[in-house]
Amino acid sequence: MQAGAPLQRVQEAAKEVGLQFPLDLGARGSCTIGGNIATNAGGVRVIRYGMMRQQVLGLEAVMADGRVVSSMNHMLKNNAGFDLKQLFIGSEGTLGIVTRAVLRLQPPTPSEQTAMVACPSFEALTGLLSHMGKALGGKVHLR
Ligand SMILES: Cc1cc2nc3c(=O)[nH]c(=O)nc-3n(C[C@H](O)[C@H](O)[C@H](O)COP(=O)(O)OP(=O)(O)OC[C@H]3O[C@@H](n4cnc5c(N)ncnc54)[C@H](O)[C@@H]3O)c2cc1C
Structure with a gap:
């Protein structure tokens, strides 16, 4: 998923494949996944599903000098080495621009x-x- 995708579009895309992306907040129609990651947004379902840190499996970011940090992990369990994505989540753009992310989807609430x-x-x-x-x-x- 590219970081400029609006949250609402991500929710809709998840629904189209019978799953849900659980982060939800009032600004869903205008805020972007990149902004949600940069602010480590919690939203209205945070007690059940956690903050954005818990929804991101991997990401890619571009730093100020043009270097690309790629950590596009797709696995739930990856305990190899440093978890670089966590540095960017909640960093409000200070370390670089998040360009892509791998998001964790959940089963729909019955x-x-x-x-x-x-x-x-x-x-x-x-x-x-x-x-x-x-x-x-x-x-x-x-x-
Ligand atoms: C610290 C913080 C925590 C917040 N937590 C919540 C919350 O828990 N629940 C809630 O409902 N709202 C929260 N908000 C409100 C939140 O700003 C938005 O609703 C939304 O998550 C931001 O998305 P946006 O696309 O509108 O980002 P913007 O408002 O455009 O940007 C927000 C910040 O993220 C940076 N940023 C944006 N895109 C990227 C990117 N691709 N890569 C790197 N940095 C980027 C910007 O530089 C800016 O610092 C929080 C805001 C802040 C500042």
Whole structure:
């Protein structure tokens, strides 16, 4: 996927093959995958799927002197050497321009139920999330 692709187009492309790209945020129609990577965006499903760090398997970047850093890994498990992509994720363009990325897709969510819950304190909220996470096998979204 090229880094200038809008997030929404990436979500649609994943859907076309029966999968989902779980990162989602209000700016989906205008923000780019490169920008999401550069800001290590979390979005509305961060509790369930994690931040952009967890969604990127590999990337390619061009540094200021023109050198290309290519780390286009496709595997979930790759524990060989340094994980260079993590340096670029969240670096806000300071180390180079991200030009391509390999993204991790997820199976679609079969069904969604929404509950609006008021908690009396922050401690109660974290307790509730912990309880729901255990009860639902880690499948809680927080919006
Ligand atoms: C530190 C930070 C964290 C954020 N986290 C969240 C979040 O968790 N949830 C949320 O909803 N919104 C978040 N945002 C808002 C976020 O800016 C956008 O919604 C979106 O992720 C940015 O995409 P964009 O394409 O609009 O990037 P832009 O706003 O155009 O750029 C954002 C930054 O990324 C750099 N950048 C853009 N493209 C590339 C590229 N290809 N290679 C290298 N650098 C590039 C820019 O130079 C700039 O520093 C965050 C913003 C920042 C600054």
